[in-house]
Amino acid sequence: MEPIIEVKNLHKSYKKRRSKEYIQAVNDVSFVVKKGEILGLLGPNGAGKTTTIKMICGLLIPDSGSIKINGRDNRKHRLQSLEHISAVLEGNRNLYWRLTVRENLEYFAGNRGESRKEIRSRVERLLTDFNLKSKENELVNRLSRGMQQKLAIAVAMLAESEVILLDEPTLGLDIETSYEVREILKDIVEDYGRTIIISSHDMDVIQEICDRTVIINQGKVVTDDSIDNLLRLFEVRAYTVTLGEHLTRKQLELLQERFPQATYTEDVIQSSIAIDFYQSEAIYDLFDILKIENTPVETIDRDTINFEQVFMKIVNGGENKCAG
Known part of the structure; x- marks a missing residue:
């Protein structure tokens, strides 16, 4: 499979508050994400994982190194490269809470210059595929956490970007909804042909849906291997x-x-x-x-x-x- 994202020799430091000392959050991180795979990007708290995610999304600028998304450098060609990636970050869901489910989908599609008529079939497919049809006229602030999460992922799908980055997509969900979200993520790859990067502390989710994992610890990549290989190796x-x-x-x-x-x-x-x-x-x-x-x-x-x-x-x- 061809790479869709290439991360090469990333470095990022932060200056401590009220101090001249710098903390090396990311130290020479390199990995690739292949088209059509589900990659788990993991690490304990403070390992540099979140900083890496924010640099991929263009929210932080690396001190050195490069990130290419579909062949374009996300610093030199920021807008063109970020067209290929959508993100759903935990605690920052891309939704308007006083709009209904359908209105959210139509609103965010309209932000991209598309009319309701143009996106009607896509909205209908997303409502059906994400099991949101019965809630299409419900205000978002009245939905369960699981429904909100599914809608947030559906909104990210509207951009039709090749890559979707998900931060803790099953956090706080009940068991049934967590399993439903897992199946939806598999379908996004299989039926929609997208690539997924998932960051999660739910290792059952990683084991079930990811093809490969990159683990970052103390600012460095310590493992880059398939889930199956790692399970066999340690077993x-x-x-x-x-x-x-x-x-x-x-x-x-x-x-x-x-x-x-x-x-x-x-x-x-x-x-x-x-x-x-x-x-x-x-x-x-x-x-x-x-x-x-x-x-x-x-x-x-x-x-x-x-x-x-x-x-x-x-x-x-x-x-x-x-x-x-």
């Missing part, structure tokens, strides 16, 4: 080792030193270690620790892992470690 590393006896203090100290990310639990009879082996031979280091007291091993089980666990391991430095 083969994650094990639970059940022991027939408790570890001694000396063994626990060695375990913590060799495998600082490992978790040790114990009950009255036995104990267990949740551990990641970032290199296959690291298991022998664990056996050496157990051999000190000839601690019996009851079972070694490979764990099933979800994307939330993958995300936490990556932002805590797990993927870059060679062992433990």
Whole structure:
């Protein structure tokens, strides 16, 4: 697939209030977004993700680096490049609350110089595809949060831009509406041929709908890979080792030193270690620790892992470690 967005060597710093010190929010971030994919752009709070999103949308100017949208630099050709991207930012929905659902769609289409007659079929399709038809004459301020979110995405679709950027599209939604929004996002790619960039803390959403994820931490890209690859990679590393006896203090100290990310639990009879082996031979280091007291091993089980666990391991430095 061809790239629709190319982010290259982005840097952005902020000056601290009442200080001459600068904070490096984004430090040499590079990645591409391919046409027709759903990309998850993720990062913990303060990682530089929101700053990156705002630079892609043209709301912030990078200190250095470049962003190309459909081949156009969004600094040198700002208006032309931003024609290709629409955004729905959390907490800043693109709606007029005292207009009805239909009036919002017609108003924002009219802002682009299109008459009601010209956009009638598109409005009807959006009302139907987004399950908003029954609410078309309802004032927006009377809608549920889920209905408002669906309408905000539908309004963004009116621009017919190739890329839609969504910030926390399922935040605060009930389970049923969250699943409905997920299906709508898949349809936007499959039926409308658009590209989606999604930023979310809901890792179930990322795991279900995204093809690939870019994770930013401490201002840098720490992972750029497909969801499937990351799940497979971390699943083969994650094990639970059940022991027939408790570890001694000396063994626990060695375990913590060799495998600082490992978790040790114990009950009255036995104990267990949740551990990641970032290199296959690291298991022998664990056996050496157990051999000190000839601690019996009851079972070694490979764990099933979800994307939330993958995300936490990556932002805590797990993927870059060679062992433990």
